[in-house]
Amino acid sequence: xxxxxxxxxxxxxxxxxxxxLVLLLLAALLVLATLGQVLAPVVAALxxxxxxxxxxxxxxxxxxxxxxxxxxxxxxxxGTIVALFLVILPIIWRQLVRLFAELPNMIDKGQxxxxxxxxxxxxxxxxxxxxxxxxxxxxxxxxxxxxxxxxSLTNLPILAGILIYAVVVPILVFFFLKDSxxxxxxxxxxxxxxxxxxxxxxxxxxxxVANYVRGKVIEIAIVAAxxxxxxxxxxxxxxxxxxxxxxxxxxxxxxxxxxxxxxxxAIGLFQWGWSSEFLYLILAYGIIQLxxxxxxxxxxxxxxxxxxxxAIILAVLFFGGIWGFWGVFFAIPLATxxxxxxxxxxxxxxxAEWQAREALxxxxx
Numbered sequence: 001x002x003x004x005x006x007x008x009x010x011x012x013x014x015x016x017x018x019x020x021l022v023l024l025l026l027a028a029l030l031v032l033a034t035l036g037q038v039l040a041p042v043v044a045a046l047x048x049x050x051x052x053x054x055x056x057x058x059x060x061x062x063x064x065x066x067x068x069x070x071x072x073x074x075x076x077x078x079g080t081i082v083a084l085f086l087v088i089l090p091i092i093w094r095q096l097v098r099l100f101a102e103l104p105n106m107i108d109k110g111q112x113x114x115x116x117x118x119x120x121x122x123x124x125x126x127x128x129x130x131x132x133x134x135x136x137x138x139x140x141x142x143x144x145x146x147x148x149x150x151x152s153l154t155n156l157p158i159l160a161g162i163l164i165y166a167v168v169v170p171i172l173v174f175f176f177l178k179d180s181x182x183x184x185x186x187x188x189x190x191x192x193x194x195x196x197x198x199x200x201x202x203x204x205x206x207x208x209v210a211n212y213v214r215g216k217v218i219e220i221a222i223v224a225a226x227x228x229x230x231x232x233x234x235x236x237x238x239x240x241x242x243x244x245x246x247x248x249x250x251x252x253x254x255x256x257x258x259x260x261x262x263x264x265x266a267i268g269l270f271q272w273g274w275s276s277e278f279l280y281l282i283l284a285y286g287i288i289q290l291x292x293x294x295x296x297x298x299x300x301x302x303x304x305x306x307x308x309x310x311a312i313i314l315a316v317l318f319f320g321g322i323w324g325f326w327g328v329f330f331a332i333p334l335a336t337x338x339x340x341x342x343x344x345x346x347x348x349x350x351x352a353e354w355q356a357r358e359a360l361x362x363x364x365x
Contacts, residue, residue: 020191021198021341041165045172047213049180052077054214056177070177078170085166088240095241106270201340205333212333215300220247223292230284237271246285250292251328252320253312257289311335 031039052073059069118126176183191198224247231239242264249256268281315335319327327334 018197021201041168042172044165045169045176048077048169049173049176051214051217052173052177053180067178070174073177074170074174077173081166081170091240092244095238099238099241106266109270110266200343201337205337205340212336213330216250219250219292219296219300222296223247223250223288227285227288230288231281234277234281234284236281237267242267246288252316253332255313255316261285 055073055076056066056069059072060066064072224243227246228239228243231242236242245260245263249260252259264285265282268278272278272281312332312335315331316328319331319334321327
């Protein structure tokens with residue numbers, strides 16, 4: 001048994017680069033687990049800088065100087081943050097509070113509709129069961145509504161933290177974009193000069209993750225904007241709130257669209273009942289989802305992430321359970337990273353391949 005374990009260790013952990021990669025991954029997990037809240041602005045700034053790197057490169061391709069391209073990108077970021085805090089978030093908050101205030105009436109209407117089931121199917125469900133379900137639901141929603149309506153001075157620390165993010169993150173993004181080459185070279189100086197596995201992982205991850213993250217942000221914005229326009233045109237209540245939910249639903253493949261269908265259909269049903277307006281709403285929502293999956297996604301994600309649907313769902317559940325929203329957002333890139341590490345892990349086959357490449361390089365010289 002000891003010989004088997006020893007052989008397995010020698011096969012997969014005999015290279016110095018492998019040990020370095022394992023230590024880097026463990027150090028990253030330890031820092032995120034212990035200092036995640038403290039370093040959250042830095043992590044957020046790194047993510048945003050990574051997203052905006054494409055804009056900077058595009059501006060530089062138009063002969064714009066580096067400092068001016070970085071400044072313009074940061075101005076776009078600041079303008080987006082200002083619009084988010086002063087325009088979008090207040091509307092969403094008011095609609096959310098109004099929705100929770102009207103939920104008791106919606107529950108009463110839903111209870112009236114469901115009470116027709118015991119008359120038609122008395123053997124499957126009883127009126128008492130429906131009353132118990134709605135009584136429990138009503139008490140829970142009452143607690144949530146009271147919490148939202150009493151949002152006051154007790155939440156000032158949260159507001160202060162949000163304001164700190166709004167000031168510190170743009171400053172960090174500016175310096176990350178301005179000195180990106182210096183920072184990358186400084187980090188690379190701590191790594192071995194010969195690092196074929198790390199280079200392979202970096203090259204495999206760089207294009208795919210950049211394409212995925214930037215494309216996902218654009219997809220969220222487009223789906224939310226189109227949904228908002230459609231809901232406004234149809235006269236749906238809580239149009240902006242529902243549009244934001246539909247936009248964020250694209251974060252969770254195969255699941256998000258199905259989950260968001262419930263509140264969209266429920267609000268439409270309580271607003272119009274079984275009418276033509278309700279059918280128009282469901283039709284418009286279905287067309288948006290259809291165009292997103294069959295037109296928008298192929299256009300945005302030029303380099304598809306080659307992962308099985310089961311692997312994607314497991315990644316969303318696992319990383320979302322660990323890191324919440326950011327875990328869901330980066331579930332597919334993190335799963336791609338694990339796949340790249342497994343593909344590049346130096347086994348005997350990889351070592352032979354690298355030796356053959358070095359021999360071809362020496363022969364060409």
